[in-house]
Amino acid sequence: MKKVTIQPGNKTIAVQEGQRLYNLFIQAKIPVDTPCGGRGKCGKCNVYIQSETKLGWYQSCQITVTEDMQVSLKEPESGLKVLEKGHQRDWDPRSWLSQTEGVYVLAYDIGTTTVVGFLMEASTGKVVAVKSGLNPQHAIAADVISRCEYACKVNIQDLTLPIRDLVNEIAQETAKEAGISPNQIRLVSIVGNTSMHHLYLGINPNTLLKVPYQPAVYEGMMLKAYNYQLLINSEAKLIVLPNIAGFVGADTAAVLLNEEFDCLKELTLMLDIGTNGELVLGNAHRLLACSTAAGPAFEGANIQFGMRGTIGAIQKAAIIETQITFDVIGGGVAQGICGSGLIDLVAVLLEIGMIRSDGRIEKPDKLTHPIALHYRDRITKKEGQTVIILYPQEDGQKEIYLGQKDIRQIQLAKAAIHTGIKLLCKKMGVSTDEIVQLRLAGAFGAHIDISNACRIGLIPWNLQDKTVSIGNAAGEGAKLAALSQGEYDRCVDMVKQVEFLELAADQEFQQQYFQNLNFV
């Protein structure tokens, strides 16, 4: 008998030699995601193994127990996936603070949906606590435009006070978790999109709603934290990063800082996809930015069974042998589809000809691909709309389908991003081929399958092998600005260099946009 110790839980099981690790999990009712049924195809049952002969990630369905081992499972997914990690880099040592020993700084990324705060040691930059919370402004409206309208028409305080409360709450909680006094927090930095920026600071956002859609305040600022209901050291500074344009905010400025666009030699494209897609193209010589109204389709809105990337969302879809298989967050019953799942799904359905290149769902009698024929009966009508059933209604599983209108929404969204990329390139006088790297920021960028994103035309094909995910680069940028005045100054300088391209004013946008609506 061999001993297998499983983390989390520190459970030790005695195992017959020669047993498959994967079978052990099934017997012990340990949840491991296995969409391919243990055939070694999907890599979803990966576990981290430490033993005399092994160290690293292995597919548990391909491992036979021949020795004692320590096995760590992937962290079970819980609640909304908040992207906290980015790539930490070295920073300019010029601190804001004259004295950094025993002193802490806090960096915030205020998102439309979630707010994350990172508490760090001022001297080392070591993160000692991270807390996140849902943006309480959701109670008033989900999207930024409606929130800004509410602020202008009704009362900005209803939006400003709850978000300041949450930011303070996060400060108190992180301090508590790190075992320090809030009084030791001497500096706070804030990044967010322009709307979140204005609403947090209590700045009237009316200029964001009016042509030419500009922020009321562009400049980076150094304020006093106590004026913003932050119950930390009374002398603490509040650092706010600069905005770039109406819908390219301080969060994008923070990404530019973290990615050091001011030092990049090679042509780099940064893409952050949310309700708005923010794009920056360039290098140390020139920077061009635009925002493109991708619409919230990739966040699950406007999609019949769309949802955010929480438990129950189909986050991946793939063809495995002759089946379309889904990976559901949490491994339980599917509730809907999130952005990454939508991209996979459309790519798969295009591949087997169930969706035509013009976006129409193919007639069942015209299907030819053997896998598509297998799913022929899944194409049906619901209230006059052609749909493809993903999950038929069964015990404990509600019916889930992808409708023709959903596919249209995806076409509109992906065409907007694709057109934005093309027009930035044109303005720069380069072709998409000349882009050396595409850096995808944010949670969505971290979870999408790049080849599928190219398949549906969200991203041009020639960028497929040049794409990297940079995680929460905005949060990382906020950290740098909190730790270093030198970094903050760099950010301010970079933002001054950015040229903004207003796509809506571009004559070519519409023509290109219509051309890019089809799948290729």
Added chain:
Amino acid sequence: MKSFGDWEEKSLTELENRLIHAMEALDEEVVMECACKLQKGILTFYQIQVPLNEGMKRVGKLFEAGEYFIADLMFSGILYNQVIQLYAMEDEEILKENCITVMMAVTQNDIHDIGKDIIASILRAEGFRIIDLGVDVGIEEIIKNIKKYEPAVLILSGTMSYSIDEMKHIIEMLSQENLRDKVEVLIGGTSVNDNGSIDVGADACSIEPMETVMFCRKVMVEKGA
């Protein structure tokens, strides 16, 4: 309509039905074949609107269901114009009568013009004269141009949720200037969709693009016939 015997009556209905179905299917060949037959002294320009409109209505329904997409709508406009050209070959007056002026504008503080441009493309394809005032158009600009061009239809489009208020102001101003009776006003865009049937005093409010196109054609027929 000319009088027909039983057999002819039946074949006329059949032909019209074929035209409707061909229009719905965007089958250029069959549309033109039917239209050629119907045009040869059987249906007048105004009479052929009935089956054409029915076909277009169905195209609109398919668009609503997502089956057809933007390019399909535009193609339907091109088909329609081809039928008009058949009639125009024999009677050039038809073109002038058909050519009512439609003025379009995206209201103040809004620059989202994709929707407006889709409609403009379809209407242009169909042969309407389009005066496009562009985006972020103020009230004075609209009033000035209405006086100048005397359009039969004014289409106001707005995407921002406050656009609906702007539309209301424009329509009020038209009344003050005694222009309200001279122009049919249609409002559209997401602003209208989201605000449902808020009464701003427009003659029509359109959720789907084909409704806008049909409305313009209705005005055209009323003016011409």
